[in-house]
Amino acid sequence: DTGVSQDPRHKITKRGQNVTFRCDPISEHNRLYWYRQTLGQGPEFLTYFQNEAQLEKSRLLSDRFSAERPKGSFSTLEIQRTEQGDSAMYLCASSLVQGLSPLHFGNGTRLTVT
Amino acid sequence: GQQVMQIPQYQHVQEGEDFTTYCNSSTTLSNIQWYKQRPGGHPVFLIQLVKSGEVKKQKRLTFQFGEAKKNSSLHITATQTTDVGTYFCAGFTQDDYKLSFGAGTTVTVRA
Numbered sequence: 583d584t585g586v587s588q589d590p591r592h593k594i595t596k597r598g599q600n601v602t603f604r605c606d607p608i609s610e611h612n613r614l615y616w617y618r619q620t621l622g623q624g625p626e627f628l629t630y631f632q633n634e635a636q637l638e639k640s641r642l643l644s645d646r647f648s649a650e651r652p653k654g655s656f657s658t659l660e661i662q663r664t665e666q667g668d669s670a671m672y673l674c675a676s677s678l679v680q681g682l683s684p685l686h687f688g689n690g691t692r693l694t695v696t
Numbered sequence: 697g698q699q700v701m702q703i704p705q706y707q708h709v710q711e712g713e714d715f716t717t718y719c720n721s722s723t724t725l726s727n728i729q730w731y732k733q734r735p736g737g738h739p740v741f742l743i744q745l746v747k748s749g750e751v752k753k754q755k756r757l758t759f760q761f762g763e764a765k766k767n768s769s770l771h772i773t774a775t776q777t778t779d780v781g782t783y784f785c786a787g788f789t790q791d792d793y794k795l796s797f798g799a800g801t802t803v804t805v806r807a
Contacts, residue, residue: 615794622705624784624797625739638793673738682727682788684741685795 584608586688588674594694595664602660603691607676614657615685616649617673625673631657632679664695700787702798709775710806717801719768719785726788728761728768729795734781742783770801777805 587606595601607614612633617625628647629639633654646664651657661668671692675685699722709715719728727746731739743752745761745768752759756779758771768785782800789796 617797622799622802624700624702624786624799627794627796630793632793640794682744682746684729684744685731685739686741687738689738 586674586676586686588672588688588691590691591689592692592694594696597664597666597695599664600660600662601664601693602658603672603674603693605657605659605674605688606655607657607674608686610678611676611686612654612679613677613683614651615675615677616657616659617675617687619671619673619690620669628659628672661693664693666695669693669695700785700796700798702785702801704801705799707801707803708806709779709803711775711777713775714771714773715775715803716769716771717783717803719770719798721766721787723789724765726765726790728765728785728787730759730768730770731784731786731797732781733784733800737781739784772803775803775805777807779803780805 589604614631616628619625629649631651646662649659671690673690675687677683677685701720703718729744730742733739743759749763750761756773760769782802784797784800786795786797
């Protein structure tokens with residue numbers, strides 16, 4: 583399978599703990615996006631990479647969130663000092679640089695903060 | 697900032713009937729994309745519209761991009777149980793890297 587891969591699929595953590603998610607995009611895709619989705623809502627943009635450069639970060643994203651994409655390959659999203667409001671599905675997507683390309687989403691990581 | 701809105705939020709359809717879902721943006725879009733998310737799944741790309749007034753068809757699905765490039769619609773004819781899911785529209789603006797999604801229209805089908 584050469585689609586977008588996310589790990590883990592599910593994560594349950596206690597409030598105040600740190601969590602890290604990983605995303606492996608489609609290999610030839612240079613753009614990588616992180617979105618967050620809660621029940622009944624559309625995906626909400628968090629941040630975006632072109633190769634290894636983080637080009638945009640949502641103003642809604644607090645300083646507790648950080649993302650990296652070393653060497654322009656896989657990406658990690660870390661949430662520090664988790665809060666119950668962080669509970670959501672975290673979706674990763676990748677796309678080609680050329681033109682206006684569709685996003686290919688992974689299956690997501692469902693985070694539950696207790 | 698850009699906002700993308702969709703109506704209705706929920707659509708309950710009798711199998712065999714037609715329905716339309718609408719998407720409106722507060723700003724002019726470079727393009728609009730439509731995605732479908734099945735229950736428990738992730739969004740899957742359906743189609744992209746780029747030109748003003750563009751109409752594209754995929755079997756029973758007809759997608760339209762408005763003349764002002766600020767609105768779009770998805771029309772499904774003869775709804776089937778396989779059409780169940782949430783349909784999202786999403787758009788890029790010319791000066792924006794991110795794809796902004798609407799809240800989606802969740803479709804259920806009565807057999």
